[in-house]
Amino acid sequence: MKAWRIPSFGLDKMELTTLPDPQPQRGEVLVKVHAVSLNYRDLMVVVGRYNPKMHLPRIPCSDGAGEVVAIGEGVTRVKVGDRVAGIFMQNWIDGEADAKKIRGALGGDIDGVLAELVALREDGVVHVPEHLSYDEAATLPCAAVTAWNAVVHAGHVKAGDVVVVQGTGGVSMFALQFARMLGARVLGTSSSDEKLARAKTLGLDAGVNYRANPEWDAWVMEQTGGRGADLVVEVGGAGTFSRSLRAIRIGGAVAQIGVLSQSTEGLEIPLLLHRQVHLRGIYVGSRVHFEQMNRAIAQHAMKPAIDEAFSFEQAPKALQRLQDGAHFGKIIVRAGAKI
Numbered sequence: 294m295k296a297w298r299i300p301s302f303g304l305d306k307m308e309l310t311t312l313p314d315p316q317p318q319r320g321e322v323l324v325k326v327h328a329v330s331l332n333y334r335d336l337m338v339v340v341g342r343y344n345p346k347m348h349l350p351r352i353p354c355s356d357g358a359g360e361v362v363a364i365g366e367g368v369t370r371v372k373v374g375d376r377v378a379g380i381f382m383q384n385w386i387d388g389e390a391d392a393k394k395i396r397g398a399l400g401g402d403i404d405g406v407l408a409e410l411v412a413l414r415e416d417g418v419v420h421v422p423e424h425l426s427y428d429e430a431a432t433l434p435c436a437a438v439t440a441w442n443a444v445v446h447a448g449h450v451k452a453g454d455v456v457v458v459q460g461t462g463g464v465s466m467f468a469l470q471f472a473r474m475l476g477a478r479v480l481g482t483s484s485s486d487e488k489l490a491r492a493k494t495l496g497l498d499a500g501v502n503y504r505a506n507p508e509w510d511a512w513v514m515e516q517t518g519g520r521g522a523d524l525v526v527e528v529g530g531a532g533t534f535s536r537s538l539r540a541i542r543i544g545g546a547v548a549q550i551g552v553l554s555q556s557t558e559g560l561e562i563p564l565l566l567h568r569q570v571h572l573r574g575i576y577v578g579s580r581v582h583f584e585q586m587n588r589a590i591a592q593h594a595m596k597p598a599i600d601e602a603f604s605f606e607q608a609p610k611a612l613q614r615l616q617d618g619a620h621f622g623k624i625i626v627r628a629g630a631k632i
C-alpha cells in the first residue's frame with residue numbers, strides 16, 4: 294500500500310512510500326481508507342511541535358473514513374462492506390478519561406490514517422452516518438467530536454443560550470452547527486469578513502472581525518445586552534483566553550480546546566473568580582461521544598463544512614493550505630483507495 298510517513302520533522306520532509314499491506318489480526322478490521330481530513334494537530338505533528346520526542350517514522354493524521362475490506366478472527370462489531378471511521382484515541386471507549394484511555398491516539402502515539410489501508414481494533418471504529426460521503430465522514434473523529442464534547446458536555450447548551458465560536462476552522466464550524474442544532478444563538482469571530490459571511494450560511498447569527506475589532510469581548514457584551522455568553526468555545530489559547538473570560542456571563546462556561554495563539558500577558562485569575570467561570574479542558578472525546586454525535590448528525594441530516602479536497606499525492610500541499618490559514622472548515626485528502 295501507499296502511505297505518507299514522517300521520517301523526520303518538517304512539511305518538506307514528508308515521504309510517499311510503499312509499505313506491506315497490513316493484515317487484520319484477531320479482533321482487528323482492515324479499512325480501505327477513502328478520505329482523510331486534516332486537523333491543526335496533524336500539522337503540528339508533521340512539523341515537530343506536537344511532540345518533538347515522537348518516535349519516527351510515523352504515518353500522520355488521525356481522521357479517516359473508509360470501507361471495511363477484511364476482518365480478523367473474532368470480530369463481531371463490524372462486517373466487510375461497512376462504512377466506518379477510526380476513533381481518535383483508540384483506547385477511550387466510554388466513561389471519564391484516564392491515563393490509559395488517552396494513550397493510543399492515531400497519528401500521534403501510533404501510526405495514523407494517511408495511508409491506503411489501515412488495520413484497527415474493532416473497538417476503535419464507529420459506523421458513519423449514511424447520508425455522509427466518505428469526504429464528509431472523514432471530518433468527524435477529531436474536530437467534530439471535540440466540538441460536540443465542548444457544546445454538549447462542557448457547555449450543556451440549551452435553547453436560548455448564547456455560544457461564541459472563535460475563527461472559522463474545523464472545530465469552530467462544528468461547534469456552530471451543534472449549538473444551532475440545540476437552539477442556541479451563535480456569535481463568531483474571524484480574521485475575514487468573507488469567512489464570516491460564509492459562516493452565516495451555516496447559521497452564525499452575528500460575527501465580528503477580530504483583526505479589525507480586537508476587542509471582540511466588548512462586542513459580545515454589546516450583542517448580549519451586557520449579560521455575556523453562556524459558553525465560549527476557546528480555540529485561540531493564550532492570545533484569546535483573557536478576552537474569553539471577559540466575554541462570558543457570570544456563571545458561564547469556557548471550553549478550552551486550542552492553542553492557536555500566544556500571549557505575553559499573564560492570566561487574570563480574579564476574572565475567573567468574579568465571573569464564577571466553569572472552565573473545562575477538552576481532549577476530543579470517547580467512542581460513545583462519537584456515537585451520540587453521529588445519531589444527532591443523522592437525525593438532523595447535518596453536513597460538515599468542507600473547504601477543499603486534495604489528491605493523495607498532494608497531502609503536503611493540503612497541509613500547507615492549513616498552515617496558510619486560508620481555509621474555511623475542513624480540508625480533505627482523498628486516499629485514492631487501493632482495490
Ligand SMILES: NC(=O)c1ccc[n+]([C@@H]2O[C@H](COP(=O)([O-])OP(=O)(O)OC[C@H]3O[C@@H](n4cnc5c(N)ncnc54)[C@H](OP(=O)(O)O)[C@@H]3O)[C@@H](O)[C@H]2O)c1
Nearest residue numbers: 333460461462463464483484529551552553554575576577
Ligand atoms: N483539545 C482538543 O481535543 C483539540 C481537538 C481539535 C483541535 N484542537 C485545537 O483547536 C485549535 C483549532 O483546531 P482546528 O483543527 O479547528 O484548526 P483549523 O481548522 O486550522 O482552524 C484554525 C482557525 O482558527 C482561527 N484562528 C487562528 N488564530 C486565531 C485567533 N488568535 N483568534 C481567533 N481565531 C483564530 C482562524 O480562523 P479565521 O481564518 O476565520 O480567522 C483559523 O482558520 C488548534 O489549536 C487545535 O490544536 C484541540
